[in-house]
Amino acid sequence: MQTHLADFIKDSAAGQEADAILRKCTHCGFCLANCPTYRLLGDELDSPRGRIYQIKQVLEGEAPTESIQLHLDRCLTCRACETTCPSGVEYGRLADLGREIVEEQVPRRGLQRWVRTGLRTVLPRPRLFGTLLTMGRLTRPLVPGPLRKKIRPRRPAPAWPSPSTHSRFVLMLEGCVQPALEPPINPQTARLMDELGIAVKRTTEVSCCGAIDQHLGASEAAKARIRSNIDAWWPHIEAGAEAIVVNASGCGAQVKDYGHLLADDPDYAEKAARVTALAIDPIELLERHADQLAPADDAPRRVAFQTPCTLQHAQKLNGRVDALMARIGFDMTPVPDAHICCGSAGTYSVLQPKMAEQLRTQKLENLNTGEPQVIATANIGCLTHLDEASEIPVRHWLELIKVA
Amino acid sequence: MTGTDQSEALRERVADAAEQGEALSITGSGSKHFYGNPVQGSALDIRAHRGIISYEPTELVLTARAGTPIVEIEEALTAEGQRLAFEPPQFNGGGTLGGVVAAGLAGPRRPYGGAVRDMVLGLRLINGRGELMRFGGEVMKNVAGYDVARLNTGALGTLGVITEVSLKVLPAPAARVTLEVEADPTQCHDLSEQWLRNGRPLSGMIHDGERLYARFEGTTSAVDDAVAAIDGKALEPAAADAFWQSIRDQRHAFFAGDEEPLWRISLPPASDPTVYGERFLIDWSGQQLWLRGHPEPHNLRARAAAEGGSATLFRGRIDGVDAFPPLDAVQARLHRNIKKAFDPHGILNPGRLYPDAEVS
Amino acid sequence: MPAHALFRDEDLRFDVDVDPLIDALRQVLPEEGLIVHEAGLRAYECDGLAPYKQLPRLVVVPETIEQVQTVLRLCHEAGVPVVTRGSGTSLSGGSLPHPQGVLLAMGKFNRIREIDHHRRIARVEPGVRNLAITEAAAPYGLYYAPDPSSQIACSIGGNVGENAGGVHCLKYGLTVHNVLAVKVITMEGELTTIGSESLDSPGLDLLALMHGSEGMLGVIVEVTVKLLPNPLTKQVLMASFADVESGGHAVAGLIARGIIPGGLEMMDGAAIQAAEDFVQAGYDTDAAAILICELDGSEAEVADQLKAVDECLRDHGATRIQVAADDEEKARFWAGRKAAFPAVGRISPDYYCMDGTIPRKQLAYVLRRISEISAAEALETVNVFHAGDGNLHPLILFDGNQPGQLEAAERVGSAILQLCVEVGGTVTGEHGVGVEKINEMCVQFAGAEIEQFHGIKAAFDEKGLLNPGKAIPTLNRCAEFGRLHVHNGELPHPELERL
Structure with missing residues (x-):
């Protein structure tokens, strides 16, 4: 596509990256097909192609408007469009850049501003979030509607494995909201690793991966967080950590992007690239040990797997978890439109509750097509979002397996 | 190739008629003179304008002048192992290419092999202003301009005098068989679906009220498989061919005699074809019903329309009853406008399709 | 922007004050169903033919048939033009907006009304994607046959408007062969159903006329299509050739043997490379041309045909033949072909896709002339070809950011289309005339x-x-x-x- 980037950006690194992405777009429209919001709204402005066009206008010097902001807000950044795009347009990067510029120039008003600031303040801080969640659980009936549904009863967690003498060890990102929302996931991940002879070195000073800031148009705040995470991990990496296991695929996608995000930072570029190289989703490690895995004793066998967008479109690991689970003895039920987002999308379900609910309803209908007993997923966001409305339990898939 | 080009003479004749406001009745071999509403007009005979202009088997395209007898075209195709997919009728052994296209009538193979319009790639046409024009072409895919070629297929010469047609032709299959099957007339759709979904190369299905006749045409293996899988009695090949021709050309006993009108009812799939009358012949897996007798025309048409079908008075005239069922107001207006656009003086086969459409 | 004016004076005779129309439309449309601000209009300024751009006066995004009727009636009264748009994938600028008019975006009409598997009929709204029909029919073992390469995104209403083809149409026909009925709203706002669920309907064949009419005759608000049973079995093979000409002869050879494959596609070396980069389908990137051939039918039929095809292709000089090992590989062989146009976006910033149809015997001559024509303008051409039916898709590569290149690409395009007419073909096989080929219509x-x-x-x-x-x-x-x-x-x- 022809481009004429404006002076304010054309010579910057970001501008050149955006130009290269825009020029790959041939305006073919294939992306419309798999865009959750276009499917719901049928308006070009709510399609990837339409958003690219709106971002392009801003990059070409048009003043951003509230309308553009609205349509960018509605984007889930699920990146299904990237999987569909034959020309290789990296929409996600363009969307982040576009949001940043629009965010700078179009001030948020009233409640919207506070909600976004609140999300960016609370979510990445596990202790604060945990405290608020506990309070919320106690005062649930008093909490306003949309948030009330997000407050889940606490499920008991297994114990963390006792400190081991395994020579192999990995790091693990425990995440910001996950420990409070679904306490079993992290210790369960560590136990599986431990039983496979791999120790998990806990780095509790690392919590949020930076994705929340990143996708709410605050890339500098995100970068600060990334640098601090790298600093915390670095001594362990130097000590021989094999990998950084990220059991929430949303966070995994972000950590795998550190190398790109800090590529222009002379102090961190190399370290960030190393972190990116080490970051893995649990499936990448566990599928190498498939022979030692089995369904957990109490796990139902008929499972629908909900592939998070960050797992399939960002990390490009589509089909891998399903394949492993089928191989070790689960009966995986068919899921139509598995490539379409469930509506969770990080903070989306809070910021765009109506769209998120519509998408969830469709997703649950599709997940229940084959009458599963449980829905498995690989991302905390999808898990809590789906579980709010699902009649059958929704679990992280790692909770359904054991080392035989 | 053979034949002579009379298109300029025909064009002049039409141009003169346009000037005089003289109605023309376009004729070929006259094999379908009974079809449609009667036309008052001077005869415009196209039979001298005949001959195959080009035929290239590997391009799957044949182009011929409108007056070419359809028999001649079929002979040329047979010589190259090809054929017309839509199995056009040859009433009284006649029929010209122009008439086949103008009437748009297809034989028993139509639901499985395609309609006349499906195979028309292009044509030349003299409109009611005496202008000779070419639409479509000799290639398989062509979306340049409105599809005037298909619009004229089945228009019964009311929009123009067709002078030349290019058709898509197809290889003839290696094998064929006809099975006589015990089945109820209401089973046509279900059996047809069962066979088609199992990959049986069905190419004709008739129920005469007593028995069902199914024709399969395809590769030897596919035809053999069909015979093995279906419980039925295979007809002798010559008898089978004669049977399908008798249906196609309406020489079968059902069509004999002209004391009762012949109705043609086009039906959506899975309709019950037995509710329309006593004397019927079911064709096209139940989607074309031939009916004899004296049904009340308005009720018959209303009933067919309610189902999503239509009833045509195919042979035999009834006072006050048009050959074709009425159109809704919007489409009646579109018909009148289109007629006017092609034939502003209303000289081409006036009234043959719709009397109202001819009012200028 | 293209060298020639998109609209001529006589196309721009609708200079009316649209403010009263906007006020009236506001009464009938949902809040977001009326777009008048420039940033919003801008996203609608072009379709799949991106170099051609034009802002509409306003965009309307209706939700119901009644709203469409009202929009048309009001526009008719006011004398304001209307351009209908589906998914905006036209490669000929068919849904390029009119500067004085309304762009009628049908994206919200995306519901499948009915899949009647017993009667093999689907009734859908016009914004439903082509592939979505097949997906909805799949649980019943049925599919919708026409499959234009953009089938993942293009809408069925647009398919009717352009009479879309695809890679299976030699055997299974174009859109016009697979649509039973359309509900149409006239410019006056009247609703009528053209065609029926029966195999024919009384009167002139208006249904055929609607196909390929490029939104010039009415607005389609519902489409009824026939569905076909899935073939019992399919096989896909890919043959490599050292030159395009041998591939062309091989196609004639297949037809001479009475074989009509379900799909028969040819790609030249550059197209093979671009598509392979996207799908990693195992295309032979050393070949000058590959032929993708799909055979379908019963097991026995396909086995017989496969043998005959293999023999015929080798006789005509195929250097390598790959037969798909499983369904996934079959899908991959096709995925590369279907994404071939936009995949070219990986090797060139812009491309211009032509769509002439020629008698197949002219293939070698036409391809030679195409490379001469593009060489004269110092541009490269990539060729993708519906080999079975003679529909040629030369993709002219250019860089819109380089001054003069778009104009050069247009000159090449125009010369190619005139060449197609010269050899007895047509300027458009399936993409439509739109604004792109309107001069060549002359x-x-x-x-x-x-x-x-x-x-x-x-x-x-x-x-x-x-x-x-x-x-x-x-x-x-x-x-x-x-x-x-x-x-x-x-x-x-x-x-x-x-x-």
């Missing part, structure tokens, strides 16, 4: 034919409000184009006064 049709087209248009839309300036050139346009393009001293349409 080469293919004589004045009387063009006037006849205008007569048909007027029969449906007397005021000429539906998609003005598309598909059918005015004689004035032809006169001007003729003056620009004089061949051997002969002017097309000499009867016209030169401008």
